[in-house]
Amino acid sequence: MDDAILSLTQPKVRALSLETIGMTKIFGPLVALDDVSLKIEAGSFHALLGENGAGKSTLVKCIMGFYQADGGSLLLGGGEVNVRNPRDARAMGLGMVYQHFTLAPCLTGAENLVISRADAPTFINWAREKKRLDAFLERMPFRAPLDVPVSSLAAGEKQKLEILKLLYLDQRLLILDEPTSVLTPQEADEILGLLRGMTERKEITVVMITHKFREVTAFADSLTVLRRGRMVGAGKVADIPTEEMARMMIGDTQIAARAIRSQNAAGETVLELAALVAKGEEDKDVLDRVNLKIRAGEIVGVAGVSGNGQSQLVEALSGQREIADGRILVRGRPFEPTRDAFFKLKIFGLPEEPLKNAAVPRMSVAENMAFRSFDRPPNAKFGWWLSAAPMRARARDLISRYRVKTQSPDTPIGDLSGGNVQRAVLARELSDEVDVLIVANPCFGLDFASVAEIRAQIMEQRNRGAAVLLISEDLDEILELADRVAVMSEGAISYVAPVGETDRATIGMHMAGHA
Amino acid sequence: MSESLASTEQAMDKESAVRDFFARLRRDSEYIAIPVLALAISAAVFSLFLLAVGKSPIEFFQLVERGGFGTAFSIQNTLQRAAPLILTALAVAIPARIGLVMIGGEGALVIGGFTSAAIAIPMLERVPPAPTLIIMALAGALAGGLWVGLAGLLRHARGVNETISSLLLTYIGVAVMNFFVEGALRDLTNPNKPSTKPLGDAYMLGKIPGTDVHWGLAVGIVIALSLHVLMTRTTFGFAARVTGGNPRAAQAQGLPVGKLIVASAAIAGACAGLAGFFEVAAIQGRANASLAAGYGFTGILVSFLARHNPVAIIFVAILFGGIVASGGLVQRRMDLPDATVLVLQGLTFVILLVSETLYGRFEFFRDARGSERT
Numbered sequence: 001m002d003d004a005i006l007s008l009t010q011p012k013v014r015a016l017s018l019e020t021i022g023m024t025k026i027f028g029p030l031v032a033l034d035d036v037s038l039k040i041e042a043g044s045f046h047a048l049l050g051e052n053g054a055g056k057s058t059l060v061k062c063i064m065g066f067y068q069a070d071g072g073s074l075l076l077g078g079g080e081v082n083v084r085n086p087r088d089a090r091a092m093g094l095g096m097v098y099q100h101f102t103l104a105p106c107l108t109g110a111e112n113l114v115i116s117r118a119d120a121p122t123f124i125n126w127a128r129e130k131k132r133l134d135a136f137l138e139r140m141p142f143r144a145p146l147d148v149p150v151s152s153l154a155a156g157e158k159q160k161l162e163i164l165k166l167l168y169l170d171q172r173l174l175i176l177d178e179p180t181s182v183l184t185p186q187e188a189d190e191i192l193g194l195l196r197g198m199t200e201r202k203e204i205t206v207v208m209i210t211h212k213f214r215e216v217t218a219f220a221d222s223l224t225v226l227r228r229g230r231m232v233g234a235g236k237v238a239d240i241p242t243e244e245m246a247r248m249m250i251g252d253t254q255i256a257a258r259a260i261r262s263q264n265a266a267g268e269t270v271l272e273l274a275a276l277v278a279k280g281e282e283d284k285d286v287l288d289r290v291n292l293k294i295r296a297g298e299i300v301g302v303a304g305v306s307g308n309g310q311s312q313l314v315e316a317l318s319g320q321r322e323i324a325d326g327r328i329l330v331r332g333r334p335f336e337p338t339r340d341a342f343f344k345l346k347i348f349g350l351p352e353e354p355l356k357n358a359a360v361p362r363m364s365v366a367e368n369m370a371f372r373s374f375d376r377p378p379n380a381k382f383g384w385w386l387s388a389a390p391m392r393a394r395a396r397d398l399i400s401r402y403r404v405k406t407q408s409p410d411t412p413i414g415d416l417s418g419g420n421v422q423r424a425v426l427a428r429e430l431s432d433e434v435d436v437l438i439v440a441n442p443c444f445g446l447d448f449a450s451v452a453e454i455r456a457q458i459m460e461q462r463n464r465g466a467a468v469l470l471i472s473e474d475l476d477e478i479l480e481l482a483d484r485v486a487v488m489s490e491g492a493i494s495y496v497a498p499v500g501e502t503d504r505a506t507i508g509m510h511m512a513g514h515a
Numbered sequence: 516m517s518e519s520l521a522s523t524e525q526a527m528d529k530e531s532a533v534r535d536f537f538a539r540l541r542r543d544s545e546y547i548a549i550p551v552l553a554l555a556i557s558a559a560v561f562s563l564f565l566l567a568v569g570k571s572p573i574e575f576f577q578l579v580e581r582g583g584f585g586t587a588f589s590i591q592n593t594l595q596r597a598a599p600l601i602l603t604a605l606a607v608a609i610p611a612r613i614g615l616v617m618i619g620g621e622g623a624l625v626i627g628g629f630t631s632a633a634i635a636i637p638m639l640e641r642v643p644p645a646p647t648l649i650i651m652a653l654a655g656a657l658a659g660g661l662w663v664g665l666a667g668l669l670r671h672a673r674g675v676n677e678t679i680s681s682l683l684l685t686y687i688g689v690a691v692m693n694f695f696v697e698g699a700l701r702d703l704t705n706p707n708k709p710s711t712k713p714l715g716d717a718y719m720l721g722k723i724p725g726t727d728v729h730w731g732l733a734v735g736i737v738i739a740l741s742l743h744v745l746m747t748r749t750t751f752g753f754a755a756r757v758t759g760g761n762p763r764a765a766q767a768q769g770l771p772v773g774k775l776i777v778a779s780a781a782i783a784g785a786c787a788g789l790a791g792f793f794e795v796a797a798i799q800g801r802a803n804a805s806l807a808a809g810y811g812f813t814g815i816l817v818s819f820l821a822r823h824n825p826v827a828i829i830f831v832a833i834l835f836g837g838i839v840a841s842g843g844l845v846q847r848r849m850d851l852p853d854a855t856v857l858v859l860q861g862l863t864f865v866i867l868l869v870s871e872t873l874y875g876r877f878e879f880f881r882d883a884r885g886s887e888r889t
Contacts, residue, residue: 318766319766339771340769356763357761357763358764359761359764360764361760370753371757371768374754383750386750408538410539
């Protein structure tokens with residue numbers, strides 16, 4: 001009885017349903033989307049699962065009008081629509097939250113909201129807009145500070161503001177592309193919980209691209225799985241166990257067994273960071289006295305919300321960023337990141353997105369594999385004359401040992417797929433004796449099979465006695481691989497604990513910077 | 516048994532090497548096809564321009580052919596002009612390989628030419644010609660190297676944009692030369708154009724035997740080939756290519772990025788400085804405002820058209836040498852102002868820059884069996 005009255009007094013269902021029928025998109029020889037039909041009920045929280053390259057982003061880009069599908073149709077709220085460009089999508093109530101923030105950082109929240117409107121006037125009557133914004137916030141289940149510049153907000157607040165912006169623009173179907181990668185676990189849970197509440201009240205429909213099963217089971221009610229451009233499964237979240245989801249995502253691909261951790265006791269301290277300071281733009285301390293010790297035969301995983309100094313730490317260690325103060329010690333001796341020191345102290349690195357950070361796309365696979373050794377015999381005679389033959393011979397050997405799929409050693413490395421570039425770089429960095437290994441988001445953007453293989457390689461280096469510094473935005477990766485967890489927050493290490501003596505919640509608290 | 520296995524393996528290796536070779540040939544032909552296309556389009560657009568001003572494009576290209584390449588005389592004239600273009604193009608190409616856009620060749624040419632002329636003054640009549648010319652050449656190259664090396668140093672040490680600084684250094688270089696040529700080093704016996712003291716016939720650089728072309732052409736070709744070897748076959752070239760292809764990767768490998776940048780800029784400046792020396796020692800016989808004849812700027816176009824490949828630069832420089840050489844004939848026969856050739860060069864450059872966006876767009880040049888992309 002009460003419910004009936006409530007439903008009468010509330011506005012009618014505002015959420016949109018979405019359906020694609022036979023959606024197909026072809027890029028040259030590649031069929032990115034192959035006859036994908038999916039159905040998303042109005043007011044559902046729908047998870048779109050799939051590996052990298054499965055076609056998830058192609059699908060949403062077709063829906064949002066960034067791409068024109070080569071075949072198939074799109075139904076919104078039951079009627080067929082033709083989305084020719086993103087502006088059309090917006091007018092129809094489709095909104096998208098991207099992996100990275102799209103707010104203008106120097107403007108306040110209010111300014112960001114108002115200028116995002118398609119009908120934003122040339123002269124803005126702020127008093128009136130303010131009133132309208134207040135009225136709008138009244139109706140919202142959550143809020144974000146609107147009076148301070150966006151750059152001063154925490155990541156969780158920015159993400160809320162991104163979502164508020166879409167709601168302010170009256171978008172009733174929100175597509176979220178891995179929305180939690182920049183958030184702490186607590187922030188992620190809060191935001192997804194709020195969205196879930198809105199879908200339950202049928203105010204909006206949510207489509208979330210993700211690869212985190214935890215978020216799917218906790219928040220989504222239905223899901224669709226894509227693999228190699230095809231729809232391979234769909235249903236209610238409650239009916240599908242996560243093992244089944246994983247199986248649908250990867251198909252019959254064999255996954256290497258989980259990396260085995262040998263039970264050797266960690267040795268002496270090999271890499272020590274002592275009060276390391278580095279400057280960023282405007283002389284800000286992006287690294288603010290980082291202290292950390294890593295012993296031989298252990299993996300120290302550095303967790304943290306992205307943008308808290310992790311990438312600057314990697315840069316400082318690999319010579320890409322000047323060290324303003326403090327010291328790096330290797331086996332007790334001061335270390336300068338020079339080519340000679342890397343070689344003598346056997347320091348190697350696996351950066352994130354290797355094509356961007358560790359390879360030269362237009363140079364050949366063989367040349368890229370020789371980055372560490374091109375200036376030493378047998379590759380270099382007299383210290384300056386290059387011999388191509390030993391370089392290629394070694395490349396052939398590495399290509400077969402690390403199963404790099406390339407047409408020949410002379411193929412430009414930029415022509416290889418992401419997993420193969422990563423394997424080529426892995427071969428270069430791990431084929432010699434390794435004492436110190438610096439790894440940053442090594443599995444970013446790779447498929448399951450490559451991820452398992454690369455994690456096994458990292459673990460093997462640890463088991464052989466290397467000191468491994470693993471910096472990762474993926475907490476699950478750290479919990480799987482690391483012996484000790486360190487949390488980085490605002491440019492400093494704020495927490496260190498053995499992996500067995502801590503948990504997700506504690507780590508999350510420290511990631512958020514209040515503990 | 517094992518021997519036969521080894522020989523089949525060798526045969527397979529050979530076969531795959533042949534296959535690789537053709538795959539590479541097919542890929543690399545893109546680097547020739549697109550610049551040639553750009554040249555063809557430039558010629559077409561320029562023809563429209565000529566039609567618009569009421570001249571015959573056919574006559575123009577016939578005159579360029581005759582004035583640049585038609586007779587033994589015109590070919591020698593062309594090669595004469597190609598010599599400085601090879602060197603000034605190299606001054607663009609070497610920094611380009613390391614990822615820098617440096618366009619200070621004109622300034623380095625002027626500074627190099629002026630320095631070699633200036634250093635010769637006290638040596639004339641005292642030191643024999645051969646050692647004098649060698650010292651002049653070294654001084655010119657050194658001065659040019661320091662001049663553009665300064666732009667490299669500013670880039671490395673202070674992050675100053677090397678394109679802007681090298682261009683502005685050009686104007687300073689011309690002004691420095693004018694300051695001395697019109698002042699302290701002016702040859703007062705010459706009432707016409709302010710110049711340094713002439714070298715005199717005895718101290719002029721000779722011709723390549725059997726031709727009318729000075730030694731600058733031979734030296735330019737040798738330097739272009741040497742720099743090609745430097746960039747492809749030495750550790751310096753490898754490090755430079757890594758830096759040019761991806762500076763972050765170069766830093767992460769501990770390569771001395773700063774030193775490489777300064778060294779490349781200095782090599783570039785030395786090439787252009789040497790071009791200045793040849794202009795003084797083989798053509799002008801003295802340093803004056805005629806040194807700033809635009810070879811440094813045309814060299815930019817030559818290098819871009821050759822895709823910064825030192826060997827290709829030799830051929831493109833000869834092509835442009837021909838266009839420059841035919842300028843006079845075109846001017847006289849068709850009654851066109853001499854800026855006409857500049858219009859052609861400008862058009863070509865713009866169209867060439869647009870053509871840069873075409874790489875990778877044509878399916879034909881892709882490896883048919885290329886590795887799968889995701």
